[in-house]
Structures are given as C-alpha cells and as structure tokens.
Amino acid sequence: MQIGLHALGIGTGADPDIIAATARHAEDRGFATLWCGEHVVMVDDPTSRYPYTADGRIAVPAEADWLDPMACLSFAAAHTSTIRLATGVVLLPEHNPLIMAKQVASLDRLSRGRFTFGVGIGWAREEFDALGVPFERRGKRSADYIEAMRTLWTEEVTTYSGEFVSFRNVRVNPKPTQSALPIVVGGNSDRALTRVAQWADGWYGFNLDDADAVADRLSILRHACAERGRTFTDLRIAVALATPSPTDRDRLEELGVTELVIVDSPPDASSDVPRWIDELGDRWLG
16 A cells, blocks of 8 residues: 655645655655645635535635645646656536646646546535536536546547537647546545546545544445446545554555555745655655
8 A cells, every 4th residue: 555645735835845845755755646635716704514524614724825736736746757646636527627638638748647637526615606617516517527538638639519518629639648547536425436436547535534434435435336347446545534543554455445645734944844754754654
C-alpha cells in the first residue's frame, strides 16, 4: 500500500515556495501522490451540510486561499518528475466538460503521464447557485461529462450527443499521455460508490472515521462491482482517515486499499518544509 499526501492548494499550501518545496521533498521521501481539492467559491454562512464531518461544517474558513487544483498541480509537476498528481476532487458538474478535457489532458501531458483525475459531484448548493449550474441531477450530469471527455481523449474528430452536453466534429488536443487516464470518484455515500462501479477507475474515500468505516464502504463497493460484472481488484482505492495511525496500515491493505492519503497542512515557511516532510516520512514511510 502506498502513502499519498493531501496538503496542497489551501492556506499555507497555496504559497508557491511552499508548493515547490513540498512537491520536491515529498517526491524525494517516497510519497506516491500529491492530492489537491477544489472549491470555486465559498460562502461565510452555508446552509448546505458538509458530508465529511459530524457537525456538517467544513474546517476550511471561507476566507482562506484556495488555488485552482489544475493550476496548483501543474506548478507542482514542474518541480517534480516521478510523484503522481491527483485532484481530490474536482467538482466536475460545475465545469464545461470540453474545457476540462483540455485542462486534464494538458496537465497529463506536462507531467508526462502522472495525473489521476479525481472527481466529485459537489455538496454545496450555494456554490452551484453562484456558478449558475443546476444543483439537481448533478450526478447524471457528471456521468455524461465523463463519457464525453473520454471520447474527446480517444478520438481525433469527435461527435457526442448526451443529455447535458452535445457537439459535432470537434478536435480537442492534446490527448493525454496516458492511454487510459485514471478517473477516481470521491464521496463516501452509497450513491458515490455506485458511480465508482458504473464508470470510474477507482475511489477516493475522504475523512472516514477508521478502518472499520473503510471496510463498510468497501463492502458496498464490492457488491456494486459484482452487480455490474466489474472486478473490484482492478480499482484504485485511496482513502483518507480522520485520525490515521500507522497501526491501520496492515488492516487497510488487507481490505484492498492501494493508497492511504495523509491530510495535513504545510508549515508557514518554506524553510520548514523539509523537516515537516521528514517527520511525516518517518511516521508513515519508515
């Protein structure tokens, strides 16, 4: 089981010197993936419930810096050569799928095939309202967008007709470096796990309580895969725990987890990043 790091793009992780230092030292220390999430807008007093905490409140303050993840990971790619880069996650239904297809392919090309496209359907109605995107049926919209994007990545001249996006005889270049660029779905609900089984290459479970919670979710995912004739072991399974411990590693690996993602915030100064990464490495990589 590999160890990833979800630390870039927010707060101190939005500083260019800290991003560069974190990316370089995480790669040198042997972390598998750098993860970066997304919110286009935040509001001071949301009425939407955040699904990853018991109190329904996101820990990130509304006024915090939050970089665009594609820009952030492109910057990190320029400072690294082997570590993988992943969105955890892009809120796909908020975006134009043709523009996003080009952005994803461009990042995969610039990183020489190191990108994993993590997507979610979003939870904050206020964000969708601000962007003028319908909140309802965002799951169906996401599935349509993914099908269209995969078509754009694999065909030179593309025609696609779906419920939420249609186009005729268009070219979108470059194509991704990876012939089958991996797409993982974020979200811990039964519906999110159904989406994984329906059209994704993996799952990113976020802020799960413990290994027992992971086991529960993976049982649902295994059943969903079996119903659709998919092989569970073909999936990439990444999880982040609310309070992870190195003692969780063996159990998670037995459950089929391929990457444990450590969620942390970089220090305030780039000069302190090497020590911070070394402390994380000592704890998680040995």
